[in-house]
Amino acid sequence: MKNQLFICEHKLIVLGLAVMLVMALLPGCSSSGANRRGKLSDAMGKASGKHEGDRKTNTEPPPRWETGEDVEKETVPAKSAGKARVKTASPPDSGVAANRPNVEEATLAGKDTAIDSVLARPNWFSLSFGKALTTQDGFAGLNQLDFTLGGYISQRWRGEIVIGVGWAPVEEGSELRNSLEDNVIILSIGAASKYYFTPQHTFLGNYFLGGLNLNLMLWQYKNSIEADVYDENGNVTGTEEIDFDGIGGLEIYLGMGFNLAQTRHFQLGLEVVPGIFLWSWQTTEGFDNDVFKPATYIKLKVVVNFRK
Helix, strand or coil: CHHHHHHHHHHHHHHHHHHHHHHHHHHHCCCCHHHCEEEHHHHHHHHCCCCCCCCECCEECCCHHHHCCCCCCCCCCCCCCCCCCCCCCCCCCCCHHHHHHHHHHHHHHHHHHHHHHHHCCCEEEEEEEEEEEECCCCECCEEEEEEEEEEECCCCEEEEEEEEEEEECECCCCHHHHHECCCEEEEEEEEEEEEECCCCCCCCEEEEEEEEEEEEEEEEEEEEEEEEEECCCCCEEEEEEEEEEEEEEEEEEEEEEEEEEECCCEEEEEEEEEEEEEECCECCCCEECCCCCCEEEEEEEEEEEECC
């Protein structure tokens, strides 16, 4: 039973890492965006409710190096014939080999003991909600809901996998508000670690935390825009209407947490978390990002942890 639980935990970790990899690759996976380049600011301007005239964006085919063309194939030199190896006689058995099974059995027993030690530490499920102030242009704050699964790696260290969804109200009267239909949605997955300065089961506790998220920010344009679609040779093959777009990014944060209540099966706390958003250079529809610059934030979170 313990081995099955151990395998399930590792499958969950592998699944989380796979999702993080997929989210990291999403900005380059759009079928039309991969063959189109233009400025995001131009797309935002054409989608604006204040824009008059046609809503076709100025685009061009991507540079040839992005399509993988004109790349010289490296020739692998033929391997020269090596010298014949001379087989030497092995020394007589000194009896060390006879002891190897015992050494291997002891090593396996040690691994089983380590696995049992990890499994003996119960997993914690966490639910948190936070509100943040951010320097991101056009954002009137940020709201975040996170689901977390993790456990104590040692008496003081705890590791977690975090899956979250956030939404950013767009500031009224801003250029972003004129170009977008609704609020911005941010999906995230990442890993976090916490170091507790107090024992696990003390009534009050405090800890240091840090983490890394892969984010995918999504939005809907206020008005549909048009953009040319290019083939691999840079020829226009038609036009496409674009209603939705998105961009990938990285989030790095550090902070402090305080458990107001901390028992063996329940924890209630607050976290103060400053961090930074770093957005990709290209959107999923192929527009060069000249709108969403790196931005900092400070977030206040309420965290509820529980386990069986």
